[in-house]
Amino acid sequence: MAHxxxxxxxxxxxxxxxxxxxxxxxxxxxGFRMRADFLEGVSFRxxxxxxxxxxxxxxxxxxxxxxxxxxxxxxxxxKIVDPMGEMLEQEWEAYSTKLVNCSTDQELADTYTALxxxxxxxxxxxxxxxxxxxxxxSGHTLVGALADALDATGTKYVDYKILTTPQLHYLVRCxxxxxxxxxxxxxxxxxxxxxxxxxxxxxxxxxxVQGTLTVDCANGVGGPKLSEFLKYVPQDVCPFxxxxxxxxxxxxxxxxxxxxxxxxxTKQRAPPSPAPVLDARCCSFDGDADRLIYYYTDxxxxxxxxxxxxxxxxxxxxxxxxxxxxxxxEELRTGVVQTAYANGASTQYIEEHLRLPVVCTSTGVKHxxxxxxxxxxxxxxxxxxxxxxxxxxxxLRAFKEKEPQSPAQKEALDSLAALGDLINQTVxxxxxxxxxxxxxxxxxxxxxxxxxxxxxxLPNRLVRVEVGNKDLFQATDxxxxxxxxxxxxxxxxxxxxxYTKGRSFARASGTENACRVYAEAATRVEADExxxxxxxxxxxxxxx
Ligand code: G16
Numbered sequence: 149m150a151h152x153x154x155x156x157x158x159x160x161x162x163x164x165x166x167x168x169x170x171x172x173x174x175x176x177x178x179g180f181r182m183r184a185d186f187l188e189g190v191s192f193r194x195x196x197x198x199x200x201x202x203x204x205x206x207x208x209x210x211x212x213x214x215x216x217x218x219x220x221x222x223x224x225x226x227k228i229v230d231p232m233g234e235m236l237e238q239e240w241e242a243y244s245t246k247l248v249n250c251s252t253d254q255e256l257a258d259t260y261t262a263l264x265x266x267x268x269x270x271x272x273x274x275x276x277x278x279x280x281x282x283x284x285x286s287g288h289t290l291v292g293a294l295a296d297a298l299d300a301t302g303t304k305y306v307d308y309k310i311l312t313t314p315q316l317h318y319l320v321r322c323x324x325x326x327x328x329x330x331x332x333x334x335x336x337x338x339x340x341x342x343x344x345x346x347x348x349x350x351x352x353x354x355x356x357v358q359g360t361l362t363v364d365c366a367n368g369v370g371g372p373k374l375s376e377f378l379k380y381v382p383q384d385v386c387p388f389x390x391x392x393x394x395x396x397x398x399x400x401x402x403x404x405x406x407x408x409x410x411x412x413x414t415k416q417r418a419p420p421s422p423a424p425v426l427d428a429r430c431c432s433f434d435g436d437a438d439r440l441i442y443y444y445t446d447x448x449x450x451x452x453x454x455x456x457x458x459x460x461x462x463x464x465x466x467x468x469x470x471x472x473x474x475x476x477x478e479e480l481r482t483g484v485v486q487t488a489y490a491n492g493a494s495t496q497y498i499e500e501h502l503r504l505p506v507v508c509t510s511t512g513v514k515h516x517x518x519x520x521x522x523x524x525x526x527x528x529x530x531x532x533x534x535x536x537x538x539x540x541x542x543x544l545r546a547f548k549e550k551e552p553q554s555p556a557q558k559e560a561l562d563s564l565a566a567l568g569d570l571i572n573q574t575v576x577x578x579x580x581x582x583x584x585x586x587x588x589x590x591x592x593x594x595x596x597x598x599x600x601x602x603x604x605x606l607p608n609r610l611v612r613v614e615v616g617n618k619d620l621f622q623a624t625d626x627x628x629x630x631x632x633x634x635x636x637x638x639x640x641x642x643x644x645x646x647y648t649k650g651r652s653f654a655r656a657s658g659t660e661n662a663c664r665v666y667a668e669a670a671t672r673v674e675a676d677e678x679x680x681x682x683x684x685x686x687x688x689x690x691x692x
Pocket of ligand 1: 218439658
């Protein structure tokens with residue numbers, strides 16, 4: 149059964165907003181993301197694509213998340229999640245871009261039919277989509293458009309309402325693995341909390357979390373969800389003192405405002421509210437709770453940040469020790485995946501101190517996740533705090549089935565198995581990552597200050613540069629160099645040469661209408677100066 153007439157009729161209710169001459173909608177770093185008033189038609193068309201994708205993949209459930217994560221409140225975004233909870237396969241990003249950019253309803257219906265024919269999709273077979281949204285008020289209209297596309301294409305769906313992004317990824321995987329040997333958990337939000345709290349207690353194995361943890365939730369969905377999770381942690385068995393702050397979800401205008409992981413990482417300071425407390429252990433989520441940054445303030449050094457690079461090194465070192473203690477080091481290959489934003493000192497520490505291989509990919513967890521899956525234990529984190537640790541089926545099997553040769557080996561195997569359940573295997577997850585960090589700190593009996601002494605970061609600076617047309621900037625070599633506009637990279641190279649331990653690159657953001665510049669150098673002053681010079685080069689080339 150073709151769905152053309154229904155699609156054309158429903159599409160009229162959700163027209164696509166034409167963009168300026170020469171511009172097109174694009175599936176970026178994390179889906180379509182822009183000002184929310186452009187997105188109703190996009191959401192409808194993403195619904196059509198998801199229905200096709202589900203039918204193409206033997207009626208498995210596809211996920212759709214409506215969120216603009218770290219972006220300001222006026223933005224929104226839509227991303228598609230594949231059956232195992234991973235990001236949409238890249239080839240299909242191009243098909244979704246094609247559908248979204250159709251200029252008439254007829255062209256849209258024809259493109260939908262052409263894609264079905266191209267992939268030999270039986271349009272009368274069952275299809276399923278599950279979706280959720282963050283706390284942005286615009287999300288309501290966008291899910292309405294999505295549901296209309298699913299109705300028009302005879303697709304079953306479940307609306308999970310307000311969720312964190314990683315919860316939606318979890319639910320997609322649970323839905324598609326139910327009653328199979330790969331079952332990932334109970335298909336419900338409560339199931340997610342139960343799985344994490346149970347694994348948290350097992351992973352702590354009697355170690356105690358010290359002191360209070362203050363969690364800044366960027367006034368986003370992470371606030372209420374974290375509070376809900378805490379109800380599942382039995383305080384008598386596992387005392388866990390968490391202070392949830394910046395959780396004003398009833399005031400949508402303050403989402404990500406002067407708070408959250410992106411604010412902390414880019415401004416390199418604690419959120420102004422609540423006022424920083426000396427030596428307190430603090431962390432920040434971002435607007436949809438998939439990024440995590442830790443920090444503290446002390447009277448001597450002031451603000452100190454433990455970002456994604458630090459979380460990666462902490463996890464790699466702890467898990468590496470457990471793997472050795474479990475006698476699995478010959479069987480399982482461990483590696484770390486980073487992007488060009490990783491501090492050079494962290495890469496050096498991983499390669500020289502932890503003696504693990506490091507792979508560098510383009511920005512976007514979709515790229516890192518893929519590369520991490522080439523290892524049995526793949527630790528991947530972007531410096532901005534987005535990441536996770538993925539375990540291969542062989543690794544998970546070994547944790548559960550290897551016959552321990554000593555009580556110490558049994559303990560290590562049990563800890564690894566618990567971490568396998570605690571760490572979200574589908575995508576970076578601030579809540580799950582935070583629990584992992586808390587477990588590791590508890591086992592090591594470390595404060596954040598002790599964690600911070602493992603290596604010294606090179607001073608660095610991240611700058612956001614607004615340009616006339618960011619699409620002029622095209623990157624190559626895992627986004628470490630610009631291939632376009634011609635001449636820009638030569639000027640950056642010239643600037644970098646002048647600084648001791650200097651490194652800098654520029655790239656167009658895939659989630660914001662801007663370019664990003666990263667610079668690091670031997671001293672704070674030099675890092676700032678280099679960042680400003682490269683930003684000026686970008687501004688100059690971008691205004692042409
Ligand atoms: C998204 C992606 C991240 C990426 C970030 C910034 O994060 O999921 O992998 O690092 O955007 O990307 P860009 O530099 O291209 O703007 P989030 O937390 O906003 O979904």
